[in-house]
Amino acid sequence: MDSKLADAAQIAPPKPRASAALLRFLKAPTALIGVIGLTLVVGVAVFAPILSPQDPYDLMQLDIMDSRLPPGSESFTGVPYHLGTDGQGRDILSGIMYGLRTSLIVGIVSAFVAALIGTTLGLLAAYLGGRGEALLMRLVDLQLSFPTILMALMVLAILGNGVTNVVLAIIVAEWATYARTARGTALVEREKEYIEAARCLRIPARRILLRHMLPNCLAPIIVIATMQVARAIGLEATLSFLGLGASVTQPSLGMLIANGYQYLLSGLYWISFYPGIALLITIVCINLVGDRLRDVLNPRNAR
Numbered sequence: 001m002d003s004k005l006a007d008a009a010q011i012a013p014p015k016p017r018a019s020a021a022l023l024r025f026l027k028a029p030t031a032l033i034g035v036i037g038l039t040l041v042v043g044v045a046v047f048a049p050i051l052s053p054q055d056p057y058d059l060m061q062l063d064i065m066d067s068r069l070p071p072g073s074e075s076f077t078g079v080p081y082h083l084g085t086d087g088q089g090r091d092i093l094s095g096i097m098y099g100l101r102t103s104l105i106v107g108i109v110s111a112f113v114a115a116l117i118g119t120t121l122g123l124l125a126a127y128l129g130g131r132g133e134a135l136l137m138r139l140v141d142l143q144l145s146f147p148t149i150l151m152a153l154m155v156l157a158i159l160g161n162g163v164t165n166v167v168l169a170i171i172v173a174e175w176a177t178y179a180r181t182a183r184g185t186a187l188v189e190r191e192k193e194y195i196e197a198a199r200c201l202r203i204p205a206r207r208i209l210l211r212h213m214l215p216n217c218l219a220p221i222i223v224i225a226t227m228q229v230a231r232a233i234g235l236e237a238t239l240s241f242l243g244l245g246a247s248v249t250q251p252s253l254g255m256l257i258a259n260g261y262q263y264l265l266s267g268l269y270w271i272s273f274y275p276g277i278a279l280l281i282t283i284v285c286i287n288l289v290g291d292r293l294r295d296v297l298n299p300r301n302a303r
Contacts, residue, residue: 025296034288041282045100052094053079057251062089068263071270084270086259092270095256096278102252103282106163107233110170115225117171118178123209123217125179126186137183143176152235156244163246166239170232181224185217219297226290230283237279253279 025031044051054061066075066089073081083092125133143151155169189195190213198208233253239245240254241261248255253275260271 025292028292028295030288031292034285034292037281037285038289041100041285042104044097045104048094048097048101052091052097054091054094056090056094056098064089068268068271070268083274086256086271087263088259092256092274095251096253096275099251099253099256099275100278100282102163102246102250103233103236103254103279106167106170106236106246106252107229110167110174110232111225111228113167114171114174114228115178115221118175118180119182119214119217119221121175122179122182122184123186123213126183126190127205127209127213133183136179140176140179144180148173148231148235149238152239153242153244156239161244161247163250163252166236166245169239170235173235174228174232177224177228178221181220182217185220186213189213189216223290223294223297226286226293230286230290233279233286234283253282 026035049055056062063075066081066085067087069075069081069085071082071084071092073084075081081091081093083096085091086095121136125136151173152166152169155172156165159165159168195208195212198212236245236252237254237257240252241258243258246252246255256275257272257279260268260273260275263271
C-alpha cells in the first residue's frame with residue numbers, strides 16, 4: 001500500500017503555484033504602485049459616465065463662452081472646471097475620463113488580437129516546421145524591419161481614420177513580435193520528451209498545441225502582451241496627435257493633447273498638459289506591472 005501511495009505521489013500533478021507567484025509579484029513596491037495606479041485608471045475609465053461632471057461630447061452641454069478657462073474656474077452657471085476647459089468649452093477633467101476609455105480599449109483589444117494571431121502562427125510554425133515555417137519567419141523578419149509607426153501610418157493611409165482602423169493598424173504592426181516569441185519558445189518545447197511521447201501516442205496536433213505546448217509558452221507571451229498594451233496606447237496617442245487616429249466624436253488622450261497643441265505658446269498649458277500627465281501615468285503603471293511580471297514569470301528567477 002505504501003509503495004502505491006508513493007507511486008501516486010510521484011505521478012500526481014504539482015500543486016498550483018499561482019498564490020506563490022502572486023505573493024512574489026506583490027513583494028515589489030513598484031509592482032504594488034503599478035497595480036494600484038492601474039486599478040484607479042481602469043476604474044475611472046469604466047465609471048466615466050458616473051464620475052465625470054460633464055459629458056464632454058454632448059454638444060448640448062458645451063458652451064463656447066466657457067472656452068479656454070484656466071483650472072479652478074467656474075462656468076457662467078456655476079459649474080466648476082477643476083482642470084480648466086479647452087477651445088470648445090469642453091471640461092478637461094471629463095475629457096480625460098472619457099479619453100481613457102478609448103485609449104484603454106484600443107490598447108487592450110489590439111494587444112489581445114495581435115497576441116492571438118501571432119501566437120497561433122508562431123506555434124504552428126514551430127510545430128510543423130519545413131517550408132511553411134521558413135516562409136512565415138521571413139514574413140515576420142520583413143514585418144519587423146519596418147518601424148512600427150511607419151507600418152501603422154501605411155495601414156491608416158489605406159483604411160482612413162477611426163478607432164476601429166487604429167486597432168487594425170496596431171494589430172498589423174505588432175503581430176510579428178508575438179509570432180517570433182511564440183515560435184522561439186515553442187521550438188524549445190518541441191524537442192522535449194513529453195511532446196515526443198504525445199506524438200508517439202498519436203495525439204492530435206491540435207490537442208498537443210493547445211494543451212501541452214501553449215501553456216508552457218504563455219509566460220513570455222503574457223509579459224509581452226502587458227508591455228504591448230502600453231505600447232499600443234502610446235502608438236494610438238501618437239497617431240491621434242498626428243490627426244490619423246480616433247475621430248473627434250470618439251476622442252482619446254492623444255486627441256486631447258493635440259487639441260491643445262496650438263495653444264501651448266499662448267500660455268494655455270492645461271489643455272495639453274493634464275491629458276499628457278494622464279497618458280504618462282497610464283503607460284508608467286502598465287510598464288511597472290509588466291516589468292514585475294517579467295521577473296516573476298522568468299523561470300531563472302524561480303526559487
